[in-house]
Amino acid sequence: MAHPHLLSRLIQPSRQIQASIKSIRSFTNTTSALAKVDLIRPNHKSLNLDDVNHFRAIFKDRPGSVLSSLENDPKRIEKFDLEAFNNDWLNKYHGNSQLVLKPKTTEEVSKIVSYCVKNRLAICPQGGNTGLVGGSVPVFDEIIVNLSGLSNIRSFDETSGIITVDSGCVLQSVDDFLKSKGFIFPLDLGAKGSCHIGGNIATNAGGLRLLRYGSLHGSVLGLEVVLPDEDGTILSNGMKCGLRKDNTGYDLKQLFIGSEGTLGIITGATVLTPPRPVTTNVALLPVDNYDTIKEIYALCRQKLGEILSAFEFFDQSCFNVVLRHTQQANPFSDPQSQGFYVLIETSGSNKEHDEQKLESLMEALLERSIVADGILAQDETQFNSIWSFRELIPESLGKHGPTYKYDLSIPMPLMYSLVEQTRQRLIEHGLLSPDGSEGDLIKCVSGYGHVGDGNLHLNIVAKRWDPKVESVLEPWIYELVTSYNGSISAEHGVGLMKLPYIKFSKDSKNLSILKSLKGLFDPFSILNPNKFI
Amino acid sequence: MAHPHLLSRLIQPSRQIQASIKSIRSFTNTTSALAKVDLIRPNHKSLNLDDVNHFRAIFKDRPGSVLSSLENDPKRIEKFDLEAFNNDWLNKYHGNSQLVLKPKTTEEVSKIVSYCVKNRLAICPQGGNTGLVGGSVPVFDEIIVNLSGLSNIRSFDETSGIITVDSGCVLQSVDDFLKSKGFIFPLDLGAKGSCHIGGNIATNAGGLRLLRYGSLHGSVLGLEVVLPDEDGTILSNGMKCGLRKDNTGYDLKQLFIGSEGTLGIITGATVLTPPRPVTTNVALLPVDNYDTIKEIYALCRQKLGEILSAFEFFDQSCFNVVLRHTQQANPFSDPQSQGFYVLIETSGSNKEHDEQKLESLMEALLERSIVADGILAQDETQFNSIWSFRELIPESLGKHGPTYKYDLSIPMPLMYSLVEQTRQRLIEHGLLSPDGSEGDLIKCVSGYGHVGDGNLHLNIVAKRWDPKVESVLEPWIYELVTSYNGSISAEHGVGLMKLPYIKFSKDSKNLSILKSLKGLFDPFSILNPNKFI
DSSP states (O other), X not given: OOOOOOOOOOOOHHHHHHHTHHHHHTTOOSSGGGTTOOXXXXXXXXXXXXXXXXXXXXTTTOTTSEEEOOTTOTTXXXXXXXXXXXXXXXXXXXXXXXXXXXOSXXXXXXXXXXXXXXXXXXXXXXXXXXXXXXXXXXXXXXXXXXXXXXXXXXXXXXXXTEEEEETTOBHHHHHHHHHXXXXXXXXXXXXXXXXXXHHHHHTTOOOTTHHHHOOHHHHEEEEEEEOSSTTOOEEEESOOTTOOOOOSSOOTHHHHTTOTTSSOEEEEEEEEOOBOOSEEEEEEEEESOHHHHHHXXXXXXXXXXXXXXXXXXXXXHHHHHHHHHSXXXXXXXXXXXXXXXXXXXXXXXXXXXXXXXXXXXHHHHHXXXXXXXXXXXXXXXXXXXXXXXXXXXXXXXXXXXXXEEEEEEOOGGGHHHHHHHHHHHHHHTTSSOTTSSOOSSXXXXXXXXXXGGTEEEEEEEESSOOXXXXXXHTTHHHHHHHHTTOBSOSSSOOTTTTGGGGGGTSOHHHXXXXXXXXXXXXTTOOBSTTSOO | OOOOOOOOOOOOHHHHHHHTHHHHHTTOOSSGGGTTOOOOOOSOOOOOHHHHHHHHHHTTTOTTSEEEOOTTOTTOOOGGGGHHHHBOTTSOOBOOOSEEEOOSSHHHHHHXXXXXXXXXXXXXXXXXXXXXSSOSSOSSSOEEEEGGGXXXXXXXXXXXXXXXXXXXXXXXXXXXXXXHHTBOOSOOOGGGGTOBHHHHHHTTOOOTTHHHHOOHHHHEEEEEEEOSSTTOOEEEESOOTTOOOOOSSOOTHHHHTTOTTSSOEEEEEEEEOOBOOSEEEEEEEEESOHHHHHHHHHHHHHHHGGGEEEEEEEEHHHHHHHHHHSSOOOSSSSOOOOSEEEEEEEEESOHHHHHHHHHHHHHHHHXXXXXXXXXXXXXXXXXXXXXXXXXXXXXXXXXXXXXXEEEEEOOGGGHHHHHXXXXXXXXXXXXXXXXXXXXXXXXXXXXXXXXXXXXXXXXXXXXXXXXXXXHHHTTHHHHXXXXXXXXXXXXXXXXXXXXXXXXXXXXXXXXXXXXXXHHHHOTTOOBSTTSOO
């Protein structure tokens, strides 16, 4: 095993990602995603100055709470100011909203929704706007209800670890609060510095530590939701801080987890948080084929057991783009071209025990010649550096070129064959060189993801946006995933991007029930129209 | 600390419970639970011989699949034979069904449901019939669809630990299968030898190890459900073995978890199962007050961390009735009257590490004089004996006398004050002696439960069923729990028992949505009418 290698400490990945939005933007494609969707603006009313003035009255003219670009509005903000709200994080989807509302309380959200339902004005609820499928920006001129003003931690119970927060709380800030109390938020993802808890829940975010702490369907104990009815009803379901179990009636809150803002606006959440691990370790191992990763995973389950908290992989292509497009140094002492890299994290309550377990794993891996090299972080700096290397992959790919991104769920043993088959298909269609290196149109095909969850992030980096790429890849990739009994969206959601393809993961009976539920909660289709349903 | 004490090995608790149903029956109350519910038989059709013959045709006259007690039915089984299906486990609730159907496939369930919907015949779906709230037996003459014939394990993925089973599989048999593969079912409860996976999911069962593995809302990845429409539609949602994540659309399956058979009949389930712990330990500690239990819990979280898998408590009263009504010997070398007992279980992957953690906990407890005595199981026999002591509590209380049972969810620090306040109230009403000992009508008030989950099982053992007891306790106890922001059902469900009281845990808006959902899925109220909605 190689000696630990000290990397320079990096700033938080989420900030890096924020800072580099501009560079990504130059590669983005503004129309292709919508090409296959037959979108017609629903028969909603168009916004007028009376509406805007009504909202100003709700907010008692609080500065910054009503941002309007409506023509003839004497108080209007220049259209430019609404850009950050109308365009998504990757600048791929663009709405034309003329009004952004920034409520600070659930009651204000209720008043907004009530007015909009009565007046048939459509709404796009918006959290941190870090989604990847166009779910958090308007499609047409929906009013944007931005939740960032709802940012209070309402209560925390130190005995049970149950926290109640406003939905606009930023994930990182909630986790920082929990850290001070000895607890951890059961969700972690690259965008934690910007994304909101409400958005995480509305999109059923998965992230880096689902392997350890499970899905939000298990962790979220209660939700406060404003319903799209004439009263703007505030539904409180399971919002009892300190209460883990409640078995009275259908578990309504579950419907809103992953509903992508189409059934109600989440304004508050009660979440069960686990005790924060006392000690964490991370290892990065280069291996020469994907089958070896499966072997390592089996050994990790055996040797690390309950302390295994993340098991991630990325391929050589990801490794190379991170080195090329970021300040990250090669974490290994030698140049590497092993093909695959495995990141293993442990989290536990006893430093000595965890280190022994990790040593026992490493010994077994070396003895069996499964790996010949690897890094074990020796301090927090190295820990952060290794994690940063993994978390910088999406940004690096974006810097490398326009990236066609697929978030696929597939039985773990089959994961990497999807990357290989994609490469093969692009070669056959003459878009990639016959040996898999850069071709006329495609720079590289890269795979990384959450092995432990069977979640592959497949990325095709092109030289330019070209409809040819999409026509070669879609619906072929969705058909392929479906043939493996996979899902076309593991954790990103459907949003606008996968609207035409949801039928690959949901049959007509399921879809018809989804539509009935939408009709039950939102009969006038006020909330986030054209998003997946 | 006391020396470990060897107890004789006991048979599986679930079998003991089965064997003693008769002795419990003599104490049961056949009418009081219904006294406060205004039940009117819905306007369903009454069963006739043509219906019975139709079902016989569905089953192609397979012996044992159609049990009818209908008058004038030449093939009818004596009414006595339907008793086991018409009466619940505790013999507290009694239906009058004239027909029990025992399908063996999902398609047969679909044909039954389709016929019943078209002909407006009501159905009571039934699993292992081990529920405690009258949810699994008919209220009037609903046709009983007993799922015990659907008992195949459909598939298991050894990489991901994902299993797909028929809903009629018995929990114990699924766990036995998983044991042979190195995995464990993420749910465990006393009735495991009889209860079905489908029933567990339909009632959102909690049980003994929710603390470690979380709720079924997190573990269940997919459900196959027959819907109450004219086609008897078979809805398959997330039933892809080997697939952990799917983020496409509302998570429909969640609605059926805890729906108590009122929205659809669960016929199959896909569940994520964790690796089976390599090593388990259990300790039983006597303590002299409830506040100490809170201190021990905090220390357990600190010292045991991720290996803590159960944290249960019971009071002196429970301890005494187990000694009195079972073959269990006193697990301690001396007579005990400490007042409270804590059961701590660890499950982990490394025997030595787990024992060290447990030793470190014990040292801290002794050093701080939190406990002075205790048992640490030294082998599997002792492990089973200590668990049996805990699991025999419900049966022992039943043997002691007619038991008023409340399953309450309440913030952990307040849990035992509910027991004390109940005792006080019964004293004030002259039903218990002023010193809390046996009174004119009440023998004892006992508390036990899942401390880690804030789930109290409050039991009032009477000398006889007497409406006076209920009138003193209800709705007082539900009002009290509500005033503490608790829930009137932590894990048993609502069923028929708590139908009049659901308003204490769900406000009118929630109830109105529950009703709309019921109407959407089951417009003719075919499935399990009169159960909680």
